[in-house]
Amino acid sequence: MAELKVRTFVEYRGKKCDVKATAAKAHKDAVKKCKAEPGDIKIYIKPEDGKAYYAAESGKVKGDVNL
DSSP: OOOOOOOOEEEETTEEEEHHHHHHHHHHHHHHHHTSOOSOEEEEEETTTTEEEEEETTTTEEEEEEO
């Protein structure tokens, strides 16, 4: 059976956001702030702000990245 490849986008007011690319940006920023691989990361995409907000390490590390 072939592996299913999925790409997910969020579109808001004519602007499109690639969820995988946004998650990669948030992860990279979290690694910088944690100075190591974060144990967990939650990402909240808020298109009206043009940002993705994240919380890593059970909420101890927070930040945001542009979409």
